[in-house]
Amino acid sequence: MKNLHRILGMCLLATTIHTAYGCELSPKNTKSNAVIAEAIVPGENEKSDNNTVKIALLLDTSNSMDGLINQAKSQLWDIVNKFTHAKCGNDIRPKLEIALYQYGNDNLSSREGYIQQVLDFSSDLDEISEKLFSLTTNGGEEFCGQVIQTSLKQLDWGKNPDHLKMIFIAGNEPFTQGKLNYKDAVANANEKQVVVNTIFCGNYEQGINSAWKKGATMTGGEYLAIDHNKRVVHIDTPYDDIIIKLNGKLNTTYISYGSLGASKMAMQAEQDANAEALEEVVIVKRAVSKSSRMYNNASWDLVDAVEDEDFNVAAIEKEQLPQELQNKSTAEIEDYIETKKSERAGIQKEIQELNAKRDAYIAKNQKENTAGELENAMLEAIKKQAEKKNYRWD
Structure with a gap:
């Protein structure tokens, strides 16, 4: 699962640097709250008050999406570990907050468009993990535009233009389903300076033909197509x-x-x-x-x-x-x-x-062809965008 996991991780990392603004270049005098005080790694004293990355994961939990959910459960830690080494232009470490929605599940309310907020923005990694493991799949109607619009309305995205704000929506049905036109939802995302990134679970061209790519490019986001059921053998290490x-x-x-x-x-x-x-x-x-x-x-x-x-x-x-x-x-x-x-x-x-x-x-031990073309392309994009948006990783 490594390649597929890495692609998802790279996707999340790449799009943290696709917004119209980058890191704050001058720190503000803000007072931290004891409840959300940043954990300190030995030797590090950087604060994250002025730089926040907000990610909303919108996951299709209809039938056949078990592979996607399992990837989300395991990929969480790759995402976190990427951000551990992130620095902004003023050397401040960004704070990461994740929100979670599920959609397209018959167990959800039809009046709400088969959409549920599972978790508001949170930096509590155990809580995020718990909510991911609570997800189960069932048949349903997948309304991409409506779940994007719901997350934009319900979540507090804030008005700080320096904060990185993004949505990741993953699924396998046409992006155009539902009464709410996805273009209206994406336009609303643009107004809030939220980047929409789409992950189509299926054939790349099929995703393009069903408007998944358009849903991303309208906000300058990334479009990816993945085999959500692909199994990659991990390399065991002596450590x-x-x-x-x-x-x-x-x-x-x-x-x-x-x-x-x-x-x-x-x-x-x-x-x-x-x-x-x-x-x-x-x-x-x-x-x-x-x-x-x-x-x-x-x-x-x-x-x-x-x-x-x-x-x-x-x-x-x-x-x-x-x-x-x-x-x-x-x-x-x-x-x-x-x-x-x-x-x-x-x-x-x-x-x-x-x-x-x-x-x-x-x-050292992975095969030369382990990294696919898409992954290589993502790495190239990350490097370019990191330079543009004043992020770097050490």
């Missing part, structure tokens, strides 16, 4: 098992607090299990994401929360702390947090180093 074990150790560094603490920690473990059950390589990629700045749990984890200078550990009610900390003094709790923070930093660093070796091993 996979070690990374998986380190992921388990990483989980022991989280200190839950507040009303969400216990349930969020359970969700973390559940999404680890979902990833591993899907395919071993997925839990490896998820572990890499969890070792990066993109995986932030400040709303329920004390180690992430204390990165915000306004966060006050002493203000937390004792009953909102783990049982083992409820009888500790504030100083003792702070020392405990520092210990876990240090442990986490070491584990994250080790995972990142192993992943670099893993990437090198895969590059």
Whole structure:
């Protein structure tokens, strides 16, 4: 599945740099919120307040789309890992928010056009994973124009012209179906400075003939056609098992607090299990994401929360702390947090180093014809657009 996954990942990465504006070139004085404080990778202190990437995934969940949904479940971590290394022109790391819609499913309300918002814009990676794994397929009517219009109306896209805002819609029925003309929806996207990118699950020419390409090009977006059921064999590496074990150790560094603490920690473990059950390589990629700045749990984890200078550990009610900390003094709790923070930093660093070796091993052992023409074309487009839009990856 690697080539197909990579194409989807490249598609998402490429279109983050296709909007009319790029990164903010001068930071603003904004105050971060403790609940959404950015997770910090050892050695990094970049804030993401001024640069936000918003992606809305609109997925067809009608019959025969199981392959697409499975790719979305596993591809999430490739997308996150791409953005981990993204920098804007002022060297600020962008914040990534993802929203999720499903459409074309008979289990959804016909009055709503067989469309459902599964998740509003969120940077909570465990929550995004949970919602993706909740999707199931069933026959239905696919109205591309209407689901685009619905996402434009319901989501808060913001008015900051420097933010990168994009829609990715994937499906396999004509783009023209439904009462709402897709051209009207796309025109609305243009007004909101949202780029529409289309992924047709089928023959490339068929997608063009059924208006999928037009739906993308009207906003300067990308049109791709994929075989959503294609299976690509992954290359196992000597580092996979070690990374998986380190992921388990990483989980022991989280200190839950507040009303969400216990349930969020359970969700973390559940999404680890979902990833591993899907395919071993997925839990490896998820572990890499969890070792990066993109995986932030400040709303329920004390180690992430204390990165915000306004966060006050002493203000937390004792009953909102783990049982083992409820009888500790504030100083003792702070020392405990520092210990876990240090442990986490070491584990994250080790995972990142192993992943670099893993990437090198895969590059060395993959066949020369592994990368297809479309993938090569996407890489070329990414480099060109990155230069134009002031993004770079390190």
